Amino acid sequence: MGPITVIGVDIAPELALSEHLTPVQVDLTSPEGPSVVRETVESAGAPLVGVVNNAGITRDARLVNMTDDDFAAVLEVNLGASYRLATELAPLMSDGGAIVNIASRAYLGNFGQFNYSMSKGGVVGMTRALALSLAPGVRVNAVAPGLISSEMSLGIPEEIRARMVDAIPLDRMGTPEEVANTVWWLLTPLSSYITGEVIVVGGGRSLS
């Protein structure tokens, strides 16, 4: 794979600080959000070989207590933005390109995350459907991270996080790099015969 241009999309302005990215600050849940990204890609003038759908938030509560707002916010960001961005960019993709959607191990079920689990389950279905409709030119897969040492998981109270780690056969949280390595593998020809799959990066937690 030759030199590539990486366009980073985020709602937060801090992304612009990275020298390795062409930043686009946009709210992907806004009506114009995905088209702003498409215009940036088109103006870059390079073939679009990869898309990583990584937007995600949590608003946890037991189902009985979950508010309409918390349900809607998580669904709109985690699933709506991913879907609208993927369908906006898919027509621009080069043959041999790949889309990687970030799901979550929570798609298998996770206490207190009805909204998050539903949204990430939806990402899995979207991945399968796009894999079928974009084949044979473009591959579409999903990565489902488990407990990863990230801003999201570090918000979990320490005592609960320790119990969660105890249930992981590899006995630790994963690192963002370990998720990124899997994403990279799915973007490259190293995984050229894989499409429509969900790869769980969870340290074996789905077995314990």
Added chain:
Amino acid sequence: MSGVIHWAEEVGDDWARVRTELTRAFEVSRASAQAEESFVYVVRQDDLLGRRGPGNAMVATGLLSAARTAALEGSRKGWTANVVAYDDGTDPEAVQAWARRMLEAGDVTGELVRVGAGHIGKTLP
């Protein structure tokens, strides 16, 4: 039998319709959970595999994941959440009967029952 059987509606590929359908399922599920009653989602097997487009796929797989999470919560309170998936051409009465069976089976939760043989040899959702 006490509980709710929720059939997923056709949504096409428009995000607004997907959102409306998943929100409808959420409202039904929350009301059931608050009443400590079981529920069953009914989806098409083809949609679990994404074979009828992303809209219907997002609804079907979203409901399956939601049922698994709800099942964890309900298991502490004595209610269940399950999913029945059916092949095209299946008699709706047969599907409904399986859904009723799942409501009655108080010791089965977080499960996917597939009516028909269309899932064999396909990915496990």
